[in-house]
Amino acid sequence: MSSRKPVPPLIPWLTALTALPPVLVVAAVAARQFGGVSLEFAYDLLTWTVARGFGWLALAAALAVGVLALRDLPxxxxxxxxxxxxxxGSVGxxxxxxxxxxxxxxxxxxxNLSEPPRFNALADLHPGAANVQGAAACPAAQAxxxxxxxxxxxxxxxxxGFPVVRAATFEVEGVHEGAWFGFPYDAVVRIRPGRTDVRVVARDPRPDGGAACRLTAKIVRNLAAER
Structure with a gap:
């Protein structure tokens, strides 16, 4: 008969607890994408409050598992x-x-900061350009x-990633939704003799970690490749 003791049930339970933060994030994304849940609940509450808080609890549980594992590493x-x-990974x-x-x-x-492209189909969402920034804040913003x-x-x-909502001879507009929580971004491409300008605007007021700049870079690269 084997004299080896079974793994204490506490260890698998604590290990399972460490999977809770990513599971909560996936649930928040699914609720937002398929359940019509608001950003305030899915993003602000479930992800950045609950899941992030459980991340630190999961780290404590992982350290406890590590200490218990020292008694029988194999x-x-x-x-x-x-x-x-x-x-x-979650905390990181x-x-x-x-x-x-x-x-x-x-x-x-x-x-183009001196004359930013204006929206037409989406004009009600972006009536002005008071806070528009250019290459100084986003080096990729080059006409x-x-x-x-x-x-x-x-x-x-x-x-x-911008399905087109309006296309005219000298102006094209599109709307992008983020893959995770569906944050919307609007873009307009303005065509003039010898120059084509791009403008990308986030609809949501939350910080976006540079997403507007990265999307601008994608459009500019795609246009340059079309030349």
């Missing part, structure tokens, strides 16, 4: 590795994202020194 070590990976991702969101990144980006075709502007927007 059988308990795998639980410690899994627990530390889950908890450490939250800390990284919190740092990124704390940066003063622009939410209204234009390649394309060429008069693009409307079809090329449409292709550049669609490839950047």
């Amino acid at each position: 059988r308990r070590g795998v639980f410690a590795v899994i627990a530390l990976a889950l908890a450490g 991702v939250f800390q990284f994202q919190a740092h990124r969101l704390a940066q003063p990144t622009p939410r209204d980006v234009s390649t 394309v020194p060429s008069q693009m075709l409307a079809q090329q502007a449409v292709s550049a927007l669609v490839d950047a």
Whole structure:
């Protein structure tokens, strides 16, 4: 008969607890995308309050699993590795994202500050350009020194994840929704002789960690590739 003692039930339970933060985030995303839950509940409460708080609890649980595993590493070590990976990953991702969101990144980006492109179909959402920023805040916000075709502007927007809502000869508008929580961004491409400008604006007032700038960069790269 084997004299080896079974793994204490507390270790699997504590290990399972370390998976709670990512499970809560996935549940929040699903609730937002498929359940019509508000951003205030899915993003602010469930993700940044509940899941983030459980992340630190999960880290404490992982450390406890690590201490318990020292008594029998051959059988308990795998639980410690899994627990530390889950908890450490959760806390690390939250800390990284919190740092990124704390940066003063622009939410209204234009390649032309003297005359930012104006929206037409989406004009009610963005009546002005008081807070628009350019290349100083977003180095990728560079106008394309060429008069693009409307079809090329449409292709550049669609490839950047902006389904088109309006396409005219010299102006194309599109709307992008984030893959996780569906944060909306609006974009307009304005075409003029010898120059094509881009503007991307976040609808939501929350810090976006530079998402508006990254989306602008995608559109500008796509337009440059179409030349």
